[in-house]
Amino acid sequence: MRSMHIPGEKREGLLFGLFSVTLALLFIADILSGSVLIPAGEVVKALLSPPEAAETVRTIVLGFRLPKAITALVAGCALSVAGLQMQTIFRNPLAGPYVLGISTGASLAVALFALGFAPVMALGFTTTGSWTLAVVAWAGAFAVMLLVLFVSSRVNDNMTVLILGMLFSSAAGAVVSILQYFSSESMLKAFIVWTMGSLGSITTDQLTVVVPAILAGLLLALAKMKDLNAFLLGETYARSLGVSVFRSRLWIFFSASLLAGTVTAFCGPIGFIGIAVPHLARVLFRTADHRRLLPAVLLLGGNAMLLSDLIAQLPGLQATLPINSVTALLGIPVVVWMIVRNRKFATL
Amino acid sequence: MRSMHIPGEKREGLLFGLFSVTLALLFIADILSGSVLIPAGEVVKALLSPPEAAETVRTIVLGFRLPKAITALVAGCALSVAGLQMQTIFRNPLAGPYVLGISTGASLAVALFALGFAPVMALGFTTTGSWTLAVVAWAGAFAVMLLVLFVSSRVNDNMTVLILGMLFSSAAGAVVSILQYFSSESMLKAFIVWTMGSLGSITTDQLTVVVPAILAGLLLALAKMKDLNAFLLGETYARSLGVSVFRSRLWIFFSASLLAGTVTAFCGPIGFIGIAVPHLARVLFRTADHRRLLPAVLLLGGNAMLLSDLIAQLPGLQATLPINSVTALLGIPVVVWMIVRNRKFATL
Amino acid sequence: MIAQATPYTLEADHLSMGYPAAGQDPGFVRTGISFSAGRGEMVALIGPNGSGKSTLLKTLAGFMPPLGGNIRWLGKALASHHPRELARLISFVSTENLRIPNMRVADLVAYGRFPYTGWLGRLRDTDLDMVRQALTKTGLELFAHREVITLSDGERQRALIARALAQNTPFILLDEPTAFLDVSAKYEIFQLLRQLASGEGKTILLSTHDLGIALREADKFWMLTAAGCFQGAPEDAVLQGWLNHLFDNPHMGFDKKGGDFFFKTEQAGSAHLSGNGEGLEWTRRALTRLGYAVVTAPPQEEEPGPGSSTPTLPPALAGKSPQPTISVIVAGLPPDTLEWNLITAHGKEKFHSLHALLSHLREIPPHP
Amino acid sequence: MIAQATPYTLEADHLSMGYPAAGQDPGFVRTGISFSAGRGEMVALIGPNGSGKSTLLKTLAGFMPPLGGNIRWLGKALASHHPRELARLISFVSTENLRIPNMRVADLVAYGRFPYTGWLGRLRDTDLDMVRQALTKTGLELFAHREVITLSDGERQRALIARALAQNTPFILLDEPTAFLDVSAKYEIFQLLRQLASGEGKTILLSTHDLGIALREADKFWMLTAAGCFQGAPEDAVLQGWLNHLFDNPHMGFDKKGGDFFFKTEQAGSAHLSGNGEGLEWTRRALTRLGYAVVTAPPQEEEPGPGSSTPTLPPALAGKSPQPTISVIVAGLPPDTLEWNLITAHGKEKFHSLHALLSHLREIPPHP
Amino acid sequence: REELRNAAVPSGNRYARGFTIEEHDGYTRLTVTNPWANARNVTMEYFLVPAEDSIPGHLAGKTVLRTPVGRIICMSTSHIAFLEALGETDRITGVSGSQYISSPKVLQRLKEGTTTDVGYGQNLNYEEMIRQRPGMVMVYGVDSEIAGFLGKFRDLGIPAVLNAEYLEDSPLGKAEWIRFIAAFTGSGALADSLFRSTEAHYLRLAAQAGPIRQKPGVLVGLPYRDTWWIPGGASYMARLIGDAGGHHVARRNSSRESVTISMEEAVGLSARASVWIHTGNATSRAEIAAADSRLSRLPAFEKARIFNNNKRTTPGGGNDFWESGTVRPDLILEDLVRIFHPGILPEAEFHYYREIR
Numbered sequence A, B: 001m002r003s004m005h006i007p008g009e010k011r012e013g014l015l016f017g018l019f020s021v022t023l024a025l026l027f028i029a030d031i032l033s034g035s036v037l038i039p040a041g042e043v044v045k046a047l048l049s050p051p052e053a054a055e056t057v058r059t060i061v062l063g064f065r066l067p068k069a070i071t072a073l074v075a076g077c078a079l080s081v082a083g084l085q086m087q088t089i090f091r092n093p094l095a096g097p098y099v100l101g102i103s104t105g106a107s108l109a110v111a112l113f114a115l116g117f118a119p120v121m122a123l124g125f126t127t128t129g130s131w132t133l134a135v136v137a138w139a140g141a142f143a144v145m146l147l148v149l150f151v152s153s154r155v156n157d158n159m160t161v162l163i164l165g166m167l168f169s170s171a172a173g174a175v176v177s178i179l180q181y182f183s184s185e186s187m188l189k190a191f192i193v194w195t196m197g198s199l200g201s202i203t204t205d206q207l208t209v210v211v212p213a214i215l216a217g218l219l220l221a222l223a224k225m226k227d228l229n230a231f232l233l234g235e236t237y238a239r240s241l242g243v244s245v246f247r248s249r250l251w252i253f254f255s256a257s258l259l260a261g262t263v264t265a266f267c268g269p270i271g272f273i274g275i276a277v278p279h280l281a282r283v284l285f286r287t288a289d290h291r292r293l294l295p296a297v298l299l300l301g302g303n304a305m306l307l308s309d310l311i312a313q314l315p316g317l318q319a320t321l322p323i324n325s326v327t328a329l330l331g332i333p334v335v336v337w338m339i340v341r342n343r344k345f346a347t348l
Numbered sequence C, D: 001m002i003a004q005a006t007p008y009t010l011e012a013d014h015l016s017m018g019y020p021a022a023g024q025d026p027g028f029v030r031t032g033i034s035f036s037a038g039r040g041e042m043v044a045l046i047g048p049n050g051s052g053k054s055t056l057l058k059t060l061a062g063f064m065p066p067l068g069g070n071i072r073w074l075g076k077a078l079a080s081h082h083p084r085e086l087a088r089l090i091s092f093v094s095t096e097n098l099r100i101p102n103m104r105v106a107d108l109v110a111y112g113r114f115p116y117t118g119w120l121g122r123l124r125d126t127d128l129d130m131v132r133q134a135l136t137k138t139g140l141e142l143f144a145h146r147e148v149i150t151l152s153d154g155e156r157q158r159a160l161i162a163r164a165l166a167q168n169t170p171f172i173l174l175d176e177p178t179a180f181l182d183v184s185a186k187y188e189i190f191q192l193l194r195q196l197a198s199g200e201g202k203t204i205l206l207s208t209h210d211l212g213i214a215l216r217e218a219d220k221f222w223m224l225t226a227a228g229c230f231q232g233a234p235e236d237a238v239l240q241g242w243l244n245h246l247f248d249n250p251h252m253g254f255d256k257k258g259g260d261f262f263f264k265t266e267q268a269g270s271a272h273l274s275g276n277g278e279g280l281e282w283t284r285r286a287l288t289r290l291g292y293a294v295v296t297a298p299p300q301e302e303e304p305g306p307g308s309s310t311p312t313l314p315p316a317l318a319g320k321s322p323q324p325t326i327s328v329i330v331a332g333l334p335p336d337t338l339e340w341n342l343i344t345a346h347g348k349e350k351f352h353s354l355h356a357l358l359s360h361l362r363e364i365p366p367h368p
Numbered sequence E: 001r002e003e004l005r006n007a008a009v010p011s012g013n014r015y016a017r018g019f020t021i022e023e024h025d026g027y028t029r030l031t032v033t034n035p036w037a038n039a040r041n042v043t044m045e046y047f048l049v050p051a052e053d054s055i056p057g058h059l060a061g062k063t064v065l066r067t068p069v070g071r072i073i074c075m076s077t078s079h080i081a082f083l084e085a086l087g088e089t090d091r092i093t094g095v096s097g098s099q100y101i102s103s104p105k106v107l108q109r110l111k112e113g114t115t116t117d118v119g120y121g122q123n124l125n126y127e128e129m130i131r132q133r134p135g136m137v138m139v140y141g142v143d144s145e146i147a148g149f150l151g152k153f154r155d156l157g158i159p160a161v162l163n164a165e166y167l168e169d170s171p172l173g174k175a176e177w178i179r180f181i182a183a184f185t186g187s188g189a190l191a192d193s194l195f196r197s198t199e200a201h202y203l204r205l206a207a208q209a210g211p212i213r214q215k216p217g218v219l220v221g222l223p224y225r226d227t228w229w230i231p232g233g234a235s236y237m238a239r240l241i242g243d244a245g246g247h248h249v250a251r252r253n254s255s256r257e258s259v260t261i262s263m264e265e266a267v268g269l270s271a272r273a274s275v276w277i278h279t280g281n282a283t284s285r286a287e288i289a290a291a292d293s294r295l296s297r298l299p300a301f302e303k304a305r306i307f308n309n310n311k312r313t314t315p316g317g318g319n320d321f322w323e324s325g326t327v328r329p330d331l332i333l334e335d336l337v338r339i340f341h342p343g344i345l346p347e348a349e350f351h352y353y354r355e356i357r
């Protein structure tokens, strides 16, 4: 609010500026660094005038690093936004992008396909086409989403939708367990590695699908950002402010499913960021206004994922660490520090 | 309340009676049935006058079925009670026995130990060997519990304890992921199968530890049952009713950790029951009074686990299914039916 | 002689409402209510606890479905209004207690502009003005940047009212908006709402238990009582005896003449009171509260020489009542303080505050 | 002459309280308050919104740490009471809104017996009696088996009070216990609490904005005002002018003589009122609300022949005021109904309810 | 070829480090040391007494098995392979994970019902195992969790024997475990002769391929997502590649287990490879390209010949490479020599490999 000057506004502006700068820096750093040491000049050359660069460098920079950095950026944003949406809709601090069962839906589909049917078709998980896998995961996520949308169109009660989402997750998890139990060791490993998430396995042509899908989800989130604010006041007030609670909730579910489902389909179920980043944003920005929280969460999510990716494959490390673990191990000290400093989390 | 006759009281009594009977029946059925068909007479003979029974029958009944049935019973009770405690303390329907990070603590310890990062010290393998894994898991669960107790003794705010518990879980999960990532395929499979839980691998001498530990946890839960009621009203009212909120909460955490930790240590992290059974009990018994909910949850938990075990190894099936999967697949239709009938979950 | 009626902008027509339970129970709270309100009217919804005021407000606003009958806003059925349209027509204040961390009062009030802002929720200058005005009107200027969860009950209630004001709708429904307000704030809010009604032609519908202010400020009463429903001017309600339907309490009544409630208390002893000035009346009230039947008499001789004679009870009382009776003499002392002289069977004592006197009297049981 | 004081069972001694913020701000709400209450006293805690009433109650009950000073219950420091002991000493009713599904009113009230029951929480016969009595006293017998979340605001508030009654402690602290109660329930609760104080020797401390009832029923006022703190008999507060410190509102004041608040309204037009009976007074109030300066006169000739002569304004008014002035004549019609005759510059009209009259008058602006 | 032998090999063994066989008066003492990964100073003892003899008194309280063992439950497909090589498949009454088994004889028994699947891990079908009253359950310890099972087996009176063959790094060391297993079935002499011939064939091939200067660069494996698990420089596969005269491109690490490298690194490494083996389950180049389109841009994809070891796989995902290949490393080596150095061996069908085109 312009003339009603709010005390924390300057601080807020500073934070937004700071995180925008770090986002840009991290993106650049993520492209410059990797497990193979390439001089910065070479990288720039590969980016700006590809034909001049050495072939290996070109392959590494354009084929691996650039798509990976872009994936990290959009996945970080997508998961954090979906997490924020779910925490607000359900007013539950334990909620995250997967609370509706999106990721278990994808997992189940992948598991059914890779662990269950694939052997029958004499196909192995490791060699299953990356598109096939992504499409299967997407289908799983969307099947769950449709189920959730159906249920929430029948049961006009958030608590029930939340618990049902959890139950669907459990059920899907149970089936996944049975499939795992009967699958061979190498397939299991492939599946488990899939569940650990990865940013680097996305190809450039997949990006042309992932980025638009996530952008669509984010735009939808943006369009319903104002409604999230209304949901904070509870359903009665939301309604009295002209929000079609029912339809708005469906749209938000759809947006979150699109975001989380796409990321899960192509990068696996990356978990920690979606729950932690919204909490972090609330602690840092000290606001309940989604018109500020949403951009904050976008920025922080992108930052967090890029930083995690950077760390996951420091030049020193020979192997990339699972992105899921890096986000958690990196994020937890930050969150704990926040708590210790503030002594208290914002109750949702 | 005796003379203040409550409308649902008769129904409640009926339910208690019904579930007590089914508990007894299921326990008997669980001993009578298994993947090897043994005539009931033989089973009874093995139970009542072991020397007369055929050796194989004796071994199956006394060495396997009886301990398994007992384990199912106590594990079902323990997990459901721990889940109820956590849902009430945190007033969160998503909370369950493992919300404090108990099972991830155990998993981490097992992973660290089993996936090879803690060398087996020259433990007298042949004598204590069968205990090692359980002891390690227990140690892990208790380490997390101590951490949680420490944190909650510093941060007098449930929301923060809840989120911190979730973060600890994430952190431990991240480490487990990294360990899995670097472990061989066969190790991974062994670990994943451990996470699916099992009731049958417990030995008779382990039972002599598990049963007392769980009984202790249940007694503690019973002793603090009244305080759970007070927590329902919120901290201020709990205090004004003479509850030492702080100490009482610690005791309840301790009880839940003991229950969930013991089950996890000896049977693996069995997940679904602890979240679903308390919800089911609330829907069925329509009460917020823990003096009724706790026995209800005990009964339902025991019933659910025994039934799951019964189904997990129906005589038809050659292989026993993972108990985790059976509980989930069995429980979900029940819970969904409850919701559809009642249209609404009790908000916690 | 044509009593030209205000064209009604809000009509409830044979409305039935309630909370239908799972199966058999229709769950009616009220059936067949017909009420109406017009432009510029401030309507007070009056009824005992549980009579259905909140239910009526929620039903009118469309937060719960009516179980029968019709609701028309501006002559158009409730259901045929688009939600967004309704938000620009009606603002609502419930008795719900909002506990949202990190939300500042200004943010909460700005929610009132929600139906008017674009998808980004950007506040234009006019919106900011509205918010600022609402804050000023409710006396919350200095609270604008305070977090809502740190407000006192009354402050929060004012913030919620401010939110509704900022919504600037032709209809404002408020459920017990003054429950937690202090006397002055209550009065101010009523004045403010009156001004909105008569000055800006808004229709205000509020439920309240504050009959005193409602009688003084409301244009119309809607009453839900055990004896039925009433609508009309507050004074009509009084004159037609509807206020007595608010209580089934035999110790209580509404005094039409005095315009106030009266309570019948049981007398436990008797006191003779004399003295002068305004102190006399208040001492009477205090003694009445303690359970004395008070008889007021002209002042006795002032300040008899200390310890001169054994105190005597006024003859009028000494004879009539067998109970121990007291006599209190109130005396004004310059400058502007009072003194109380108590004469009982035990002797005579002097007090400098009513509290001291009463504390003392409480030690002497009226009935020995 | 020794004003023997009640031995104080609750003392706050130079108490400071507040909500210290993260860093710099000491966050005091009040500093150095000293208050005391004795056995059998019913104390009303009075103060404007945000003056610290709730904070004081929470601090006294030990729910938030005092920032300075001492609190003594029964002469013993608050901190040295064991929590269980405190629960048998003090019961508390907050303004919090409890929303626990599946909890019945009887269950909620039975919570009051919590400090007395064993680890199983089994209610013995005496406990059940207490619960039943509490339900009866608050008029909730028929609600015993209703779920708390389905109660109306006032019913829930009564249930919360019943819970505190069932706790049967020598001290009862209540934060605005009558905010949502209807007039009759308010009175009954106050009476009930008074009875507990005087009859059973309990000490009751309650915050309220209901000055009318508090003045009538409280034994003592604790006041937190902008001008400082006061404790003493309610009448002392009146006589010493403390009630005026409750508002910084120039339009408002407390009339010591009448024992009520007064509001100064601006006059917008003038009206001449005549007639007889109780209708006269209420018509005056209604016209006043509409903004007329009302002059009352003896009844004019009753019922002039319909349409006989052009209506004339009473000479007294016609001359004095240049504004359009009205004249209203109230007439009692058998059996027990009233009729209003309005005479304006536009003519003469007859109304059968005040509401009709007022609706009509609202069409005629007082200032053209 | 002494460098193929390991200095730490116990006396009596030629390659295997994990077991010892000592003949005593009236019994045979078998030991298994450190029978799971990361085990330290753990030794299991088994005392074998022929069924017709009486048990010497001083063995009371020890794990005594009567030989030849009648019914055997095998928890690993490699155990089956050893028994099959010894011609003792009739003793197998229980297996774990029937869908991974390649042995036609055991598959036949499963079909007949003379052998049953007893499950896996925590969900072993203990009842079925008790019912079979096996003379022994041959188990392997992936990790110390096996200790828990051993306790339950003891509880149920099922004799369990730990087999640690899979922990051997040397191909011949694995194969030598046939002698350990033969001790239970009383076919020691047959085991010795089988092993000798395998060893001789292996050493002959290694001698042929070893001295060749022109060693092809060998890339092993396929990435899981964006990480490549590559056998460590001292691992079983690395030894086979070395013995077959190949150059393991990622062998600079000296790990016995798999190590991970990133895709970026794989781009560089693969440039040096002219042979690419073990490409998951792929049966064609198109499948590899479909798994990750970027794999098709690897230099190895364009230039190298690709071979996969999935010629003999089961529908359930088992691979005979890990079953009978354990017993016959010489046949694996033969395949590899043919792949790395076409022409030096006479033309013949591959045993376990197939070329990916």
Ligand SMILES: Nc1ncnc2c1ncn2[C@@H]1O[C@H](COP(=O)(O)OP(=O)(O)OP(=O)(O)O)[C@@H](O)[C@H]1O
Binding pocket: C019, C029, C047, C048, C049, C050, C051, C052, C053, C054, C055, C056, D149, D150, D151, D152, D153, D154, D155, D180, D182
């Ligand atoms: N959710 C509900 N389910 C069932 N009955 C309800 C529900 N809410 C309220 N009631 C009942 O409906 C009746 C009317 O309630 P309502 O809240 O409208 O009363 P009210 O006039 O607002 O009372 P108060 O003055 O106490 O606020 C009451 O008897 C109440 O118990």
Ligand SMILES: Nc1ncnc2c1ncn2[C@@H]1O[C@H](COP(=O)(O)OP(=O)(O)OP(=O)(O)O)[C@@H](O)[C@H]1O
Binding pocket: C149, C150, C151, C152, C153, C154, C155, C180, C182, D019, D029, D047, D048, D049, D050, D051, D052, D053, D054, D055, D056
């Ligand atoms: N949690 C809190 N943190 C900071 N300040 C608070 C908090 N709660 C209340 N306050 C402030 O402390 C002051 C006293 O609040 P309190 O609730 O005691 O007032 P009150 O007298 O009960 O008012 P009301 O009549 O409105 O209930 C107010 O100015 C309020 O804004």
Ligand SMILES: [Mg+2]
Binding pocket: C053, C054, C055, C175, D152, D153, D154
């Ligand atoms: Mg109400």
Ligand SMILES: [Mg+2]
Binding pocket: C152, C153, C154, D053, D054, D055, D175
């Ligand atoms: Mg207050």
